[in-house]
Amino acid sequence: MFSELTLQQELARIERIAHLALASYGPVYQGQLQLLCHSENATCAVTTPRGQRYVLRVHRPDYHARSAIASELAWLAALQQADIEVPVAIAGADGELIQAAGDAQSGTRFVVLFHWIDGHEPDPQQALGPAFQRLGTINARLHRQARDWQRPAGFQRITWNHPSMLGEHGHWGRWQAAPYLDAAATALVDETVSLIGQRMAGYGEGPERFGLIHADLRLANLLEHDGRTRAIDFDDCGFGWYLHDLAAALSFHEHHADVPMWLDNWLLGYERVARLERDDLLILPTLIMQRRLQLLAWFGSHRGTPTAEGLGREWVGSTLQLCQRYLRGKPVGAVIAD
Structure with missing residues (x-):
């Protein structure tokens, strides 16, 4: 449960971790960060100088173990092979899909970078x-x-x-x-x-x-x-x-x-x-x-x-x-x- 102060502190931690996380990826994935959503995890848009976009997910602490995140990504890969359109993860410079990013100030969290998917959330006030x-x-x-x-x-x-x-x-x-x-x-x-x-x-x-x-x-x-x-x-x-x-x-x-x-x-x-x-x-x-x-x-x-x-x-x-x-x-x- 967040008070206004702790929420601001959490968002500041997420921003710092996200910036540190980008260093784990190659030059083509570097760009400006913008927070998209903060709920269970935080998701940030990454926009490169060439206009390409990606999504960086910063995992909340103490929810999923690394093995559980790896299992999610394994299912996504299998779904993609079955021609079902789902988010596609991007490996870091070390070849790993899951990165750990952070420092003593903000703590360390798991992060995953995904290819961008165009679209918008359906509006419940429209014909659905x-x-x-x-x-x-x-x-x-x-x-x-x-x-x-x-x-x-x-x-x-x-x-x-x-x-x-x-x-x-x-x-x-x-x-x-x-x-x-x-x-x-x-x-x-x-x-x-x-x-x-x-x-x-x-x-x-x-x-x-x-x-x-x-x-x-x-x-x-x-x-x-x-x-x-x-x-x-x-x-x-x-x-x-x-x-x-x-x-x-x-x-x-x-x-x-x-x-x-x-x-x-x-x-x-x-x-x-x-x-x-x-x-x-x-x-x-x-x-x-x-x-x-x-x-x-x-x-x-x-x-x-x-x-x-x-x-x-x-x-x-x-x-x-x-x-x-x-x-x-x-x-x-x-x-x-x-």
């Missing part, structure tokens, strides 16, 4: 049906590749299941630490979490339902350009329910009036590539509610960051309304009638 169709198709292709891919020895990525999302030691913190929760609200969320856990246990983690996923393929991690949708930011990729990727696509917007239309389009795009069973469709409202409460936990552990502070009391209030609807059997995103 076609974008969600394309996203559904992209997800189906990711899942098909992940099911067929022989992962290299030592492959290591995080696991996203119910305890790791909403348990006492969740990867993104405890949902109970979120702001604006009084005793009644806490009891409501607790009841919802319990029911979600029961239903996800019934759905199970069989290999046809649970495997390697992007895990954070929300609007902010999509780039639209010339009618094409590309997925970026695989930093949270790991092992989870395949259809968690659909729930993640709705992140922060689960209460939006257009969610049913977005769902229909995502499913239409997905089923052009892969088939879903009835049980998969029935579990979608639970996955969507689980993701929303995972974001509630994230809100509590990321106070002070621009994204978290932009949510506010109203977003928490809409989360509680979604919990009430879910418990009444009228969840947003239901695609099969009771």
Whole structure:
């Protein structure tokens, strides 16, 4: 959790580390740095004197081990070989894709440089049906590749299941630490979490339902350009329910009036590539509610960051309304009638 002062200090550290990191790359990659996003990690645009652009990712400390980052990059390379457009990492002057940069003043962090991908984030206020169709198709292709891919020895990525999302030691913190929760609200969320856990246990983690996923393929991690949708930011990729990727696509917007239309389009795009069973469709409202409460936990552990502070009391209030609807059997995103 950042105060205004500590956030400024963190951004200053990131800027220094990013400048030091560029020294690890060849002359053609040197250029001006501009912070693009600061959330889990920090991403900076690198613009060379010739106008070429790259993206430098500065990893947050104590989240992923070097072996886990290497596993992410191995999957990206395999996806690229499968003709799926994803970020492509660039090796440093020493031939390594992962660099460690920093000093005694700022600390040392892992960094990765990627080729630039043109595009912009889809606007949730615009007609997103076609974008969600394309996203559904992209997800189906990711899942098909992940099911067929022989992962290299030592492959290591995080696991996203119910305890790791909403348990006492969740990867993104405890949902109970979120702001604006009084005793009644806490009891409501607790009841919802319990029911979600029961239903996800019934759905199970069989290999046809649970495997390697992007895990954070929300609007902010999509780039639209010339009618094409590309997925970026695989930093949270790991092992989870395949259809968690659909729930993640709705992140922060689960209460939006257009969610049913977005769902229909995502499913239409997905089923052009892969088939879903009835049980998969029935579990979608639970996955969507689980993701929303995972974001509630994230809100509590990321106070002070621009994204978290932009949510506010109203977003928490809409989360509680979604919990009430879910418990009444009228969840947003239901695609099969009771």
